[in-house]
Amino acid sequence: MTKLPSSIFNEVIGPVMIGPSSSHTAAPSRIGNLAGQLSGGTLSRVTVTFEENGSFATTYRGQKSDQGLAAGLMGMSPHDPRLSDALSIIEQAGIALTFEVKSFEADHPNVVYLDMVNQQGELVTVKALSTGGGRIEFNEINGCPVYLAGDYYELVVMFEGDRSFSLEQQLSKICRVLTGAGITLHGSFVSDNGKAGVESRAVIVVHMREQLSQERMDSIQVLCGKALLRNLVPVMPVMASEQCEVPYTRAEKMLEWCSQQGDVPLWQAAVKYESARANLDERNVIEMMREIAEVMESAIATGLTGDFFMRGFLTPSAGKLHAALKQQKFIPTGMLDMATVMAVAVMELNSSMGRVVAAPTAGSCGVLPAAVFSALDALGVPSEERGERAAKALLSAGLIGVFISEQSTFATEVCGCQAECGSAASMAAAALVDMAGGSALDACNAAALAMQNSLGLTCDPVAEQVEIPCIGRNVGAVSNAVSSANLAMFGFKGNLPLDDVISAMWEVGHTLPDTLRCTGKGGLCTTPSGKRIKKEVDSIRFAS
Known part of the structure; x- marks a missing residue:
């Protein structure tokens, strides 16, 4: 199956989630959810294995990947408030969940294997990836190569041992049953593990946009004998479609379209794109984003209270900053005064495992809400608007994020913090230009300039917590966005188009050593104070 173009809601703005990390908390919950569905029935035991040189190996406790996986295996979504207690909940359910770190060949820093046994004794193994910003991929089921992204209803048929039939013929029979029942199919494939005899494994996968009835599942079970059947429910907000054609995936083509339409603003180009990608009415696209905006505004309000416990080594400070601002103690910087406080508030809430919106990641979730909502205040936008x-x-x-997602990545494990806070600054700069009435070209120039200013930014969170330097970098990204927006709208040109700068970010990211890409092995993490803080945090973590 070919990967579809990025969706603003699937890959860029979202998920709505419990913090602290989209790659290491939200994505694992989605992986666990899909894996649990594949296992079927009630789980008995699960073994999770991380690659020793990958990012999960050193961060899975600090960034709550263990909690996310446990939550998903119990059927929870990324925004379920129970996620923060998921390890206790899964233990109380009598499911034996263990985590191991081993040496094996991995083609991505966020690879995870899950070996699952349900109470019927059925064994299912999967290989999955967290690819950045909450997005996931399943690459193997029972050793058979697959591609699942959690954006379809999937019929999965798993065979074991010698087969007296052709997989292609079996798939054809299944498809005839489904189409005969009036079900539209959106692609299918077969796969095996290349072995014979008792070690032989094979998989059939059929993509749909609707769930099968039990009656239909029973009829397919008759066709497939003792094979294990599963009908997976999507874990992504926007489903895929075989007939998916988007108008552009690069800024250059989008700007051509805007010009042809009479220089329409960037938000209209974004609605046009997502309507095509998600197969949604344009008004529905705006309403979906309004709901996300409400969650962002709520996160700001909750973060400003400071009425929560940060699960790292810091204590909430946004309330104190807000008080100092109201007392006019800040060095005045205009809208950046409140934007600074808002960015800190959201990131501190994220660190507490509060409810935030990854934009495009949880590690950069303070940038966009701070920029957008402080600008609404500064621009005097009436409450009803x-x-x-x-x-x-x-x-x-989000559309700027699509261009980044399509040409580079949001995964800090792949390209460092320039992929997170750098991307967020780029996206926020474009949003601010659009809010101020600038053109789509101005917005792209602002986005390019903000990303230029972020190139080479490393990812080195102290003690594997999304606190230092992450909170400060969110604040810096907002400042970068505001400055870049003003420069681009009123005469300064960065000269390099956005697509070129995105390509440069990808290249620069791959030249960064893995010690500076969210592994806890370099930069601030390995300073004397960084080591001391990690030791203190670990002593508390392992004692609890």
Whole structure:
């Protein structure tokens, strides 16, 4: 199956999630959910294995990957408030969950294997990836190569041992049953592990946009004998479609379209794109983003209270900053005063495993809400218009994120923090230009300039917590976005088009050593104070 173009809601703005990490908390919950569905029935035991040189190996406790996987295996979504207690909940359910770190060949720093046994004694193994910003891929089921992204209803048929039939013929029979029942199919494939005899394994996968009835599953079971059947429910908000054609995936082509339409603003180009990608009415696209904007605004309000416990080594400070601002103690910087406080508030809530929106990641989740909602205040937008204006600004940011996702990555494990806070600054700069009435070209120039300013940014979170330097970098990214927006709208040109700068980010990211890409093995992590903080955090973590 060919990977579909990025969706603003699947890959860029979202998921709505419990912090602290989209790659290492939200994505594992989605992986666990899909894996649990594949296992079927009630789980008995699960072994999770991380590669010793990958990012999960050193961060899975600090960034709550263990909690995310446990939550998903129990059927929880990334925004389920029970996620923070998922390890206790899965233990109380009598499911034996163990984590191992081993040496094996891995083609991505966020590879995870799950070996699962349900109470019927059925064994299912999967290989999955967290690819950045909450996006996932399943690459193997029972050793058979697959591609699942959690964006379809999937019929999965798993065979074991010698087969007296052709997989292709079996797939044809299944498809005839489904189409005969009026079900539209969106692609299918067969796969095996290349072995014979008792070690032989094979898989059939059929993609659909609707769930099969039990009656239909029973009829397919008759066709497939003792094979294990599963009908997976999507874990992504926007489903895929075989007939998916988007108008552009690069800024250059989008700007051509905007020009042809009479220089329409960026938000209209974003709505056009996502309507095609998600197969949604354009008004529905805006309403979906309005709901996300409400979650962002709520995160700001909750973060400002400071009424929560940060699960790292810091204590909430946004409330104190807000008080100092209201007392006019800040060095005045205009809208950046409140934007600074908002960015800190959201990131501190994220660190507490509160409810935030990854934009495009949880490690950069303070940038966009701080930029957008402080600008709404600074621009004097009436209360009755705030929801619509915020949604359009976020959609503008989301389209810039699509271009980044399609040509590079949001995964800090692949390209460092320039892929997270750098991308967020780029997206926020475009959103601000759109809010201020600038053109789509101005927005792309602002996005390019903000990303230029972020190239080479490393990922070195102290003690594997999304706190230091992450919170400060979110604040810096907002400042970068505001400055870049003003420069681009009023005369300064960065000269390099956005697509070129995105390509440069990808190249620069791959030249960074893995010690500076969210492994805890370099930069601030290995300074004397960084080591001391990690030792203190670990002593508390392992004692609890």
